[in-house]
Amino acid sequence: MDLFEAIATRRSVRRFADKPVEDEKLAAILEAVRQAPSWANLQCWRLIVVKDSSLKQTLSELSYVESFFSPLGYKSNPARKGIAEAPLVIVACAEPGQSGNIWGQPYYLTDIGIAAQNLMLSARALGLGSVFVGVFDEEKIRTLLGVSPTARVVGLFPVGYPLEEKSSGPPRRPLGEIVFFERWGQPYNR
Numbered sequence: 605m606d607l608f609e610a611i612a613t614r615r616s617v618r619r620f621a622d623k624p625v626e627d628e629k630l631a632a633i634l635e636a637v638r639q640a641p642s643w644a645n646l647q648c649w650r651l652i653v654v655k656d657s658s659l660k661q662t663l664s665e666l667s668y669v670e671s672f673f674s675p676l677g678y679k680s681n682p683a684r685k686g687i688a689e690a691p692l693v694i695v696a697c698a699e700p701g702q703s704g705n706i707w708g709q710p711y712y713l714t715d716i717g718i719a720a721q722n723l724m725l726s727a728r729a730l731g732l733g734s735v736f737v738g739v740f741d742e743e744k745i746r747t748l749l750g751v752s753p754t755a756r757v758v759g760l761f762p763v764g765y766p767l768e769e770k771s772s773g774p775p776r777r778p779l780g781e782i783v784f785f786e787r788w789g790q791p792y793n794r
Protein backbone atom coordinates (compact mmCIF):
# COMPACT_ATOMS: atom_id res chain seq x y z
CA MET A 605 0.00 0.00 0.00
CA ASP A 606 1.26 3.43 -1.00
CA LEU A 607 2.14 5.81 1.88
CA PHE A 608 -0.52 8.38 1.01
CA GLU A 609 -3.17 5.68 0.80
CA ALA A 610 -2.12 4.38 4.23
CA ILE A 611 -2.32 7.91 5.64
CA ALA A 612 -5.71 8.58 4.08
CA THR A 613 -7.29 5.26 5.05
CA ARG A 614 -5.82 4.73 8.53
CA ARG A 615 -8.51 4.85 11.18
CA SER A 616 -8.42 4.26 14.89
CA VAL A 617 -9.35 0.61 15.25
CA ARG A 618 -10.97 -0.28 18.57
CA ARG A 619 -12.39 -3.74 17.92
CA PHE A 620 -10.33 -6.69 16.74
CA ALA A 621 -10.93 -10.07 15.12
CA ASP A 622 -9.93 -13.21 16.97
CA LYS A 623 -6.89 -13.78 14.75
CA PRO A 624 -3.22 -13.62 15.71
CA VAL A 625 -0.75 -11.15 14.24
CA GLU A 626 2.00 -12.91 12.28
CA ASP A 627 5.48 -12.62 13.82
CA GLU A 628 6.85 -11.09 10.59
CA LYS A 629 4.20 -8.36 10.66
CA LEU A 630 4.96 -7.53 14.28
CA ALA A 631 8.65 -7.45 13.43
CA ALA A 632 7.96 -5.06 10.53
CA ILE A 633 5.97 -2.73 12.80
CA LEU A 634 8.69 -2.70 15.47
CA GLU A 635 11.29 -1.98 12.80
CA ALA A 636 9.18 0.94 11.54
CA VAL A 637 9.18 2.33 15.08
CA ARG A 638 12.94 1.84 15.33
CA GLN A 639 13.47 3.90 12.17
CA ALA A 640 11.58 6.95 13.46
CA PRO A 641 13.42 10.25 13.86
CA SER A 642 14.08 11.42 17.40
CA TRP A 643 15.68 14.23 19.33
CA ALA A 644 19.44 14.05 18.64
CA ASN A 645 18.81 10.46 17.56
CA LEU A 646 18.64 9.50 21.25
CA GLN A 647 15.73 7.11 20.56
CA CYS A 648 14.13 7.52 23.97
CA TRP A 649 11.39 4.97 23.23
CA ARG A 650 11.10 1.68 25.05
CA LEU A 651 8.36 -0.70 23.93
CA ILE A 652 6.75 -3.54 25.84
CA VAL A 653 4.95 -6.09 23.67
CA VAL A 654 2.15 -7.65 25.71
CA LYS A 655 0.43 -10.83 24.54
CA ASP A 656 -0.57 -12.39 27.86
CA SER A 657 -4.38 -12.41 28.17
CA SER A 658 -4.55 -11.48 31.82
CA LEU A 659 -2.08 -8.61 31.38
CA LYS A 660 -4.10 -7.33 28.41
CA GLN A 661 -7.28 -7.60 30.48
CA THR A 662 -5.72 -5.55 33.26
CA LEU A 663 -4.39 -2.97 30.77
CA SER A 664 -7.91 -2.72 29.40
CA GLU A 665 -9.32 -2.05 32.88
CA LEU A 666 -6.59 0.53 33.55
CA SER A 667 -7.52 2.44 30.40
CA TYR A 668 -10.65 3.65 32.15
CA VAL A 669 -9.74 6.51 34.47
CA GLU A 670 -12.99 7.61 36.06
CA SER A 671 -11.78 11.08 37.07
CA PHE A 672 -11.00 11.78 33.41
CA PHE A 673 -13.90 10.13 31.61
CA SER A 674 -16.80 10.61 34.01
CA PRO A 675 -17.00 14.44 33.68
CA LEU A 676 -17.06 13.92 29.90
CA GLY A 677 -20.06 11.62 30.24
CA TYR A 678 -18.07 8.55 29.14
CA LYS A 679 -18.75 5.27 30.90
CA SER A 680 -15.56 3.78 29.52
CA ASN A 681 -12.48 4.47 27.45
CA PRO A 682 -13.77 3.82 23.90
CA ALA A 683 -10.70 1.64 23.30
CA ARG A 684 -11.19 -0.45 26.44
CA LYS A 685 -12.69 -3.58 24.86
CA GLY A 686 -10.16 -3.59 22.07
CA ILE A 687 -7.20 -3.58 24.44
CA ALA A 688 -8.40 -6.86 25.94
CA GLU A 689 -9.38 -8.53 22.67
CA ALA A 690 -6.42 -7.52 20.47
CA PRO A 691 -3.84 -10.29 20.05
CA LEU A 692 -1.18 -7.93 21.30
CA VAL A 693 -0.74 -4.54 22.89
CA ILE A 694 2.38 -2.43 22.44
CA VAL A 695 2.97 -0.31 25.52
CA ALA A 696 5.03 2.68 24.42
CA CYS A 697 7.23 4.15 27.12
CA ALA A 698 9.87 6.86 27.00
CA GLU A 699 12.98 7.77 28.92
CA PRO A 700 12.48 11.57 29.07
CA GLY A 701 16.10 11.99 30.14
CA GLN A 702 17.07 10.66 26.73
CA SER A 703 15.32 13.38 24.79
CA GLY A 704 15.27 17.17 24.63
CA ASN A 705 13.48 19.44 27.04
CA ILE A 706 13.90 23.05 26.06
CA TRP A 707 11.80 26.11 26.66
CA GLY A 708 9.03 24.09 28.22
CA GLN A 709 8.75 21.64 25.34
CA PRO A 710 9.30 18.04 26.42
CA TYR A 711 10.38 16.39 23.18
CA TYR A 712 10.01 12.84 24.44
CA LEU A 713 6.31 13.23 23.67
CA THR A 714 7.18 14.31 20.13
CA ASP A 715 9.57 11.37 19.73
CA ILE A 716 6.89 8.93 20.85
CA GLY A 717 4.27 10.65 18.70
CA ILE A 718 6.36 10.19 15.58
CA ALA A 719 7.16 6.59 16.48
CA ALA A 720 3.45 6.03 17.14
CA GLN A 721 2.54 7.24 13.69
CA ASN A 722 5.11 4.87 12.17
CA LEU A 723 3.52 2.10 14.22
CA MET A 724 -0.04 2.91 13.16
CA LEU A 725 0.75 3.53 9.48
CA SER A 726 2.83 0.38 9.13
CA ALA A 727 0.05 -1.59 10.83
CA ARG A 728 -2.39 -0.13 8.32
CA ALA A 729 -0.11 -0.96 5.38
CA LEU A 730 0.00 -4.57 6.60
CA GLY A 731 -3.80 -4.86 6.82
CA LEU A 732 -3.77 -4.46 10.59
CA GLY A 733 -5.36 -1.84 12.81
CA SER A 734 -4.36 0.04 15.92
CA VAL A 735 -5.27 3.04 18.02
CA PHE A 736 -3.30 5.44 20.18
CA VAL A 737 -4.67 5.06 23.69
CA GLY A 738 -3.42 8.01 25.72
CA VAL A 739 -5.68 7.80 28.75
CA PHE A 740 -4.78 5.22 31.39
CA ASP A 741 -3.66 4.87 34.98
CA GLU A 742 0.06 5.30 34.49
CA GLU A 743 1.15 4.37 38.00
CA LYS A 744 -0.82 1.13 38.01
CA ILE A 745 0.58 0.19 34.60
CA ARG A 746 4.05 1.03 35.87
CA THR A 747 3.57 -1.45 38.71
CA LEU A 748 1.88 -4.07 36.52
CA LEU A 749 4.69 -4.14 33.94
CA GLY A 750 7.61 -3.16 36.15
CA VAL A 751 8.33 -0.02 34.15
CA SER A 752 11.53 1.77 35.17
CA PRO A 753 10.94 4.64 37.64
CA THR A 754 12.80 6.97 35.25
CA ALA A 755 10.46 6.19 32.34
CA ARG A 756 7.01 7.48 31.43
CA VAL A 757 4.25 5.38 29.91
CA VAL A 758 3.01 7.42 26.93
CA GLY A 759 0.61 5.21 25.00
CA LEU A 760 -1.02 1.83 24.65
CA PHE A 761 -1.40 0.46 21.13
CA PRO A 762 -3.62 -2.59 20.68
CA VAL A 763 -2.69 -4.19 17.35
CA GLY A 764 -4.66 -6.76 15.39
CA TYR A 765 -6.90 -7.44 12.44
CA PRO A 766 -9.83 -4.99 12.44
CA LEU A 767 -13.21 -6.51 13.19
CA GLU A 768 -14.61 -4.34 10.42
CA GLU A 769 -13.26 -1.99 7.78
CA LYS A 770 -14.11 1.66 8.41
CA SER A 771 -14.85 3.62 5.25
CA SER A 772 -14.64 7.02 6.92
CA GLY A 773 -13.53 8.56 10.16
CA PRO A 774 -14.25 11.65 12.18
CA PRO A 775 -14.07 14.82 10.07
CA ARG A 776 -10.97 16.99 9.81
CA ARG A 777 -10.83 20.77 9.91
CA PRO A 778 -10.63 22.32 6.42
CA LEU A 779 -7.15 23.40 5.29
CA GLY A 780 -8.33 27.01 5.30
CA GLU A 781 -8.71 26.78 9.07
CA ILE A 782 -5.34 25.23 9.85
CA VAL A 783 -2.94 26.65 7.24
CA PHE A 784 -1.93 30.30 7.00
CA PHE A 785 0.16 32.00 4.31
CA GLU A 786 3.23 34.06 5.24
CA ARG A 787 1.76 35.28 8.56
CA TRP A 788 -0.52 33.90 11.26
CA GLY A 789 -4.12 34.47 10.32
CA GLN A 790 -3.54 35.22 6.64
CA PRO A 791 -5.56 32.85 4.46
CA TYR A 792 -3.76 30.24 2.41
CA ASN A 793 -5.61 30.29 -0.90
CA ARG A 794 -3.48 27.96 -2.96
Ligand SMILES: Cc1cc2nc3c(=O)[nH]c(=O)nc-3n(C[C@H](O)[C@H](O)[C@H](O)COP(=O)(O)O)c2cc1C
Pocket residue numbers: 614615616617618681682683684735736737738739773774
Ligand atom coordinates in the same frame (compact mmCIF):
# COMPACT_ATOMS: atom_id res chain seq x y z
C1 LIG B 1 -2.43 11.32 21.86
C2 LIG B 1 -3.69 10.55 21.53
C3 LIG B 1 -4.41 9.94 22.57
C4 LIG B 1 -5.57 9.21 22.27
N1 LIG B 1 -6.21 8.55 23.29
C5 LIG B 1 -7.29 7.77 23.00
C6 LIG B 1 -7.91 7.01 24.03
O1 LIG B 1 -7.52 7.02 25.20
N2 LIG B 1 -8.98 6.24 23.68
C7 LIG B 1 -9.44 6.17 22.41
O2 LIG B 1 -10.40 5.45 22.16
N3 LIG B 1 -8.86 6.88 21.40
C8 LIG B 1 -7.79 7.67 21.67
N4 LIG B 1 -7.16 8.37 20.65
C9 LIG B 1 -7.64 8.25 19.26
C10 LIG B 1 -8.36 9.52 18.75
O3 LIG B 1 -9.61 9.62 19.38
C11 LIG B 1 -8.50 9.44 17.22
O4 LIG B 1 -7.21 9.40 16.64
C12 LIG B 1 -9.26 10.63 16.63
O5 LIG B 1 -10.59 10.63 17.08
C13 LIG B 1 -9.27 10.62 15.10
O6 LIG B 1 -9.83 9.41 14.62
P1 LIG B 1 -9.02 8.47 13.60
O7 LIG B 1 -7.76 8.05 14.31
O8 LIG B 1 -9.92 7.32 13.29
O9 LIG B 1 -8.71 9.28 12.38
C14 LIG B 1 -6.02 9.11 20.92
C15 LIG B 1 -5.28 9.72 19.90
C16 LIG B 1 -4.13 10.41 20.19
C17 LIG B 1 -3.34 11.01 19.04
